[in-house]
Structure formats: C-alpha cells, structure tokens
Amino acid sequence: MQEIVTKLIESIEKGNYSVAIIIIFVGLVFNYRSIIEFIDSRKKVKILQLEKILESTKIKGVDRELSESELIKEQFKSTLGLSVEKEFREAIIKAHQHTKGELDFVHFQRALPYLEYENNTLKVHISKFEYIGCILNIISSISICLIGYGLFIYALFHFSWSTFSPIMGLVLLSIFIGFVFLYEIRHIISAKKILKELEHQENKTIY
Numbered sequence: 267m268q269e270i271v272t273k274l275i276e277s278i279e280k281g282n283y284s285v286a287i288i289i290i291f292v293g294l295v296f297n298y299r300s301i302i303e304f305i306d307s308r309k310k311v312k313i314l315q316l317e318k319i320l321e322s323t324k325i326k327g328v329d330r331e332l333s334e335s336e337l338i339k340e341q342f343k344s345t346l347g348l349s350v351e352k353e354f355r356e357a358i359i360k361a362h363q364h365t366k367g368e369l370d371f372v373h374f375q376r377a378l379p380y381l382e383y384e385n386n387t388l389k390v391h392i393s394k395f396e397y398i399g400c401i402l403n404i405i406s407s408i409s410i411c412l413i414g415y416g417l418f419i420y421a422l423f424h425f426s427w428s429t430f431s432p433i434m435g436l437v438l439l440s441i442f443i444g445f446v447f448l449y450e451i452r453h454i455i456s457a458k459k460i461l462k463e464l465e466h467q468e469n470k471t472i473y
Contacts, residue, residue, distance in 0.1 A: 313340045348375065354383040361388050361464065369463050377457035390461040392454060400454045407447035414440030 316337040319325055325333060335352070343349040348358060358374050358381065374381070380396075382389045414437045421434060 310344060313337065313344060316340060348378065350378070350383075353386075354381075354388075357383055357386075357388040361460070361467070364467050365463055369459060373456035373459050376453045376455075377460050379453060380457035381460070388464065390457050390464060392457055392461070396454065400451055403447040403451050407444040407451075410440045410447070411444035414438075414444065 316333055319333050320330065320337065339349065339351070339355075342355060348355050350358070362369065362371050362374055377390065380390055380392050382391050417440070418434075418437045421437070
C-alpha cells in the first residue's frame with residue numbers, strides 16, 4: 267500500500283495525472299477487501315461505545331432507555347443497513363414479510379432514502395426531480411461508458427507509449443464515473459419495486 271501511495275505522489279508531482287488515475291484505480295481494486303474491513307470496523311466503534319455505557323450501573327432511567335434504543339438502532343444499521351427508529355424499522359420488516367420472499371430485503375436497504383413512515387404506514391416517495399435525475403444518470407452513464415470505449419478503441423488502433431497511458435487513464439476514469447452513475451440508479455429502481463409491492467398489498471387488503 268505504501269508503494270502505491272509513493273508512486274501516486276511521484277506521478278502527481280511529475281504531472282502524470284493519467285498515470286495517477288490508473289494507480290488509484292488499481293489500488294482500489296487490489297485493496298478493496300482492506301477498505302471494506304476498515305469501514306466495517308468504524309461502524310462497530312459506536313456499538314462498542316454504547317455497550318460500554320450500558321455496562322455502567324450509573325446509567326439509569328431515561329439515559330439507559332435512550333442508550334439501549336441507540337444501541338439497537340446501531341446494531342440494525344450495522345447488520346441490516348437500517349438506521350431508522352423502531353416503529354419505522356418494524357414497518358419495513360413487516361412489509362418485507364408480506365412479500366413472502368418475492369422481494370429481497372436488499373431492496374428495502376437500497377430504497378431507504380425514499381421510504382417514509384407516516385400515520386403508522388410505510389410509504390415510498392420519489393419526487394419528479396429524482397425521477398429526472400435517474401433518467402439523466404442513465405443517459406450520462408451510457409454516454410460516459412461509450413466515450414471510454416471509444417477512447418480504448420482509439421488507443422488500440424493508434425498505439426504509442428506516449429499516448430497510451432494518458433488515454434487509458436481517461437478510459438478507466440470514464441468507466442468508473444459511468445458505474446458510479448449506474449450505482450445511484452439502483453436506489454430508485456428498488457424504491458419503485460417496493461412501491462409496486464406496497465400498492466399490491468394495499469389492493470389485496472381492499473379486495
């Protein structure tokens with residue numbers, strides 16, 4: 267890891283930004299597991315702190331209740347990705363149970379930014395602006411990936427060591443940006459699936 271950082275600094279100092287992009291991309295790929303482990307360890311820090319607080323006999327009454335509530339909330343956040351209050355969380359779990367396995371729980375995790383809990387009811391809210399953003403993300407991701415593909419083809423047919431490295435840097439950057447845009451689309455796709463399922467459940471209740 268230290269060698270990668272050193273090469274990255276050297277590339278930036280020399281103005282080889284395309285090489286720096288390649289180094290960053292390769293570094294992320296080969297250190298993916300370490301990055302995930304680091305993120306997971308940071309998530310568990312708050313849980314450990316809350317557990318230590320609850321071990322103290324001095325914490326009583328409302329303070330203990332709040333700490334216990336926060337601990338449960340953090341545990342659900344760490345294991346299920348649901349950083350919401352108890353009632354909201356239970357509504358999500360019940361909605362998932364009603365799907366009888368037809369809709370994976372991961373969709374509820376992804377769609378969390380679009381889920382609302384009002385009047386004891388789980389709702390999905392996607393604004394027009396967010397719909398437009400989703401469409402723009404799709405267009406942008408396809409366009410950027412096509413640009414990256416075009417640059418790659420150009421690099422193959424006009425190969426030279428002086429241009430290959432900068433072009434490959436741009437190719438990797440465009441692919442990365444394209445996948446980031448596509449990744450963001452998943453949240454709305456999951457939200458729409460949940461919305462469809464909730465409407466289906468509501469219709470079954472009516473009839």
